[in-house]
């Protein structure tokens with residue numbers, strides 16, 4: 311049974327809906343004991359409307375989750391965090407959030423790369439050459455080895471539009487997995503990818519993620535930890551039993567080492 315989920319968004323990011331409290335109620339309805347909010351990180355001095363909430367929403371987000379934490383403390387543990395990219399420019403900011411305990415945790419969502427001028431110069435949804443693939447890997451490893459992240463969300467995001475899992479894909483997968491093991495960062499089986507159904511990618515039809523290709527390499531490492539992440543963008547997606555069941559089935563069939571509660575994630 312699923313008792314923890316650390317991947318939950320809120321309406322503030324611009325592409326999720328529902329009230330914060332509804333996510334909590336939906337989680338309670340299926341017996342979740344640990345619920346982490348990890349909305350797309352709000353960044354000072356940078357906005358991406360429709361992808362992440364404006365930095366001006368930070369205080370409201372934090373206040374709302376803190377008040378839910380208090381209101382429901384007898385029934386469920388609620389954690390406050392963000393899903394953040396490996397933006398080198400903002401790593402010092404992430405460090406401040408984690409070290410000053412402004413957040414309970416961060417999860418890594420390696421969607422894109424940002425340069426020193428705070429410009430997004432590469433989207434990992436559309437990897438078309440090995441140098442972009444290696445950039446994905448370098449940024450993932452930098453973030454994981456910073457010690458600031460508690461989970462690597464959809465670690466196989468690089469497979470978004472890649473058709474052939476070639477030797478470069480295998481190589482970067484192994485390096486990513488080995489770094490996650492070294493820093494005790496669980497690899498997420500992303501349930502949103504399952505909920506969204508199979509897609510046609512080139513000549514194959516598969517989930518965008520999780521991918522069999524990546525997780526069959528994970529399986530070769532007995533001490534690699536995996537965790538389910540619902541990546542909920544609407545309250546009802548928490549209790550989507552069909553997708554949650556598929557995700558557990560995927561983990562079992564692949565023979566993955568599924569962990570549920572993450573001890574490293576602690577609230578104040």
Ligand SMILES: [Zn+2]
Pocket residue numbers: 319323325350543
């Ligand atoms: Zn999102």
Ligand SMILES: [Zn+2]
Pocket residue numbers: 317319393419463541
């Ligand atoms: Zn997410």
